[in-house]
Amino acid sequence: MTIKVYSTPTCPWCTRTKEFLKKNHVQFEDIDVSRDVSAAREMVAKSGQMGVPVIDANGKIIIGFNEAELKEAINSRKK
Amino acid sequence: MKKEIAKSSAYDFLVMGAGGTGLAAAMYAARLGLKTLVLGKSNGSELPVGGVITTTDSVENYPGFAKISGFELAKKIEEHAREYPLVTIKEEEAVKVEKKAGIFFVKTSKSKYKTKTILFATGTKWRKLDIPGSKEFENKGVHYCALCDGPLFRNKTIAVVGGSDSAVKDALLLSKYAKKIYILARGRIHPEPINLERAKHDKKIEMMEDVNIKEIRGKESVTSIIIDRTRKGKNEINVEGVFVAIGHIPMSELAKSLGVKTDEKGEIIINHETSETNVRGVLAAGDVTNKEFKQLITGVADGCTAAYYAHEFIMKDN
Numbered sequence: 001m002t003i004k005v006y007s008t009p010t011c012p013w014c015t016r017t018k019e020f021l022k023k024n025h026v027q028f029e030d031i032d033v034s035r036d037v038s039a040a041r042e043m044v045a046k047s048g049q050m051g052v053p054v055i056d057a058n059g060k061i062i063i064g065f066n067e068a069e070l071k072e073a074i075n076s077r078k079k
Numbered sequence: 080m081k082k083e084i085a086k087s088s089a090y091d092f093l094v095m096g097a098g099g100t101g102l103a104a105a106m107y108a109a110r111l112g113l114k115t116l117v118l119g120k121s122n123g124s125e126l127p128v129g130g131v132i133t134t135t136d137s138v139e140n141y142p143g144f145a146k147i148s149g150f151e152l153a154k155k156i157e158e159h160a161r162e163y164p165l166v167t168i169k170e171e172e173a174v175k176v177e178k179k180a181g182i183f184f185v186k187t188s189k190s191k192y193k194t195k196t197i198l199f200a201t202g203t204k205w206r207k208l209d210i211p212g213s214k215e216f217e218n219k220g221v222h223y224c225a226l227c228d229g230p231l232f233r234n235k236t237i238a239v240v241g242g243s244d245s246a247v248k249d250a251l252l253l254s255k256y257a258k259k260i261y262i263l264a265r266g267r268i269h270p271e272p273i274n275l276e277r278a279k280h281d282k283k284i285e286m287m288e289d290v291n292i293k294e295i296r297g298k299e300s301v302t303s304i305i306i307d308r309t310r311k312g313k314n315e316i317n318v319e320g321v322f323v324a325i326g327h328i329p330m331s332e333l334a335k336s337l338g339v340k341t342d343e344k345g346e347i348i349i350n351h352e353t354s355e356t357n358v359r360g361v362l363a364a365g366d367v368t369n370k371e372f373k374q375l376i377t378g379v380a381d382g383c384t385a386a387y388y389a390h391e392f393i394m395k396d397n
Contacts, residue, residue: 008228008229008230008231010148010226010227010230011227011228012124012125012129012133012134012226012227013126013227014227015150016126033230033231034256040231044300048219049218049219050220050222051218051227052228052231
């Protein structure tokens with residue numbers, strides 16, 4: 001399962017999300033949407049909005065840092 | 080009540096709010112020997128531990144640091160508080176607080192606590208824009224955190240709504256990314272002089288005073304705003320983003336439920352020397368109070384003052 005984190009370098013919740021994933025030993029792709037315009041468009045298309053972070057957990061889209069949803073996504077990945 | 084005491088964890092000093100003010104107060108209280116609990120939650124874009132300063136890109140007016148990110152500064156204050164075993168920090172939201180026989184009982188969504196003194200360092204939440212389009216386009220061009228979402232507006236035209244130092248600092252931050260920025264204030268634009276000069280010299284920034292936004296328009300995302308006067312003969316300005324910085328609402332509801340007095344704006348009224356409120360054993364500090372000049376450094380000072388007077392209160396009470 002691939003986890004993508006769409007983030008900007010200065011967003012504190014993005015940092016929090018990535019720290020949470022690292023703490024739970026989850027590998028993820030960190031996509032800087034401030035630099036990558038096509039990735040930014042992809043993020044907006046997937047989430048329907050422009051706020052960061054957006055997490056794509058193998059198709060499940062999580063908007064913002066949501067610990068419960070992230071845990072669920074991580075656990076479903078282990079099954 | 081006996082059941083509640085048995086179940087509750089007991090503290091000397093319970094701090095509602097884990098921003099810079101609350102964390103500094105906790106550090107100081109621990110140094111005075113007070114067993115301290117800090118409860119933090121987010122009101123919006125800021126982190127629950129660290130508070131609203133975590134949404135500030137660059138802090139230049141906190142003594143000892145010529146320039147530091149709000150995130151890093153909050154981290155340092157948090158780490159300092161965590162140096163003391165007497166400090167416990169939890170991400171929990173207090174939902175009820177009561178006073179019985181001189182002791183405060185605090186209920187959160189996860190647990191119950193009792194404490195001899197309480198400090199409200201609950202801060203504020205951002206005031207939202209309430210005009211047609213502001214809700215419809217929230218996170219689709221209408222944003223409240225320039226630090227978080229600003230980088231997505233590279234080479235775009237943005238409106239920043241508000242005339243405060245925060246609004247101008249947001250505009251200066253956004254200038255790193257945007258093509259053009261309008262600062263729109265319903266009154267005067269009144270930042271720190273240094274930031275006013277920076278904004279005046281920034282060719283991307285155009286400042287407009289005595290103007291109100293009446294509507295935000297767009298399709299999938301924001302495409303324009305309608306203002307209540309004309310600019311170059313038109314009252315519609317094409318923008319792709321609207322960043323709102325129009326002030327704050329004090330988070331004082333729980334304090335009020337204890338009988339703590341607030342002013343007409345909902346700010347907690349405190350003794351400016353001791354940080355005490357009208358309720359014995361209850362203190363307040365930081366952005367939630369009725370002090371006029373509010374910065375992180377003043378909140379930190381008042382938080383430490385509150386810790387001192389909480390300690391004095393406990394000593395006298397015993």
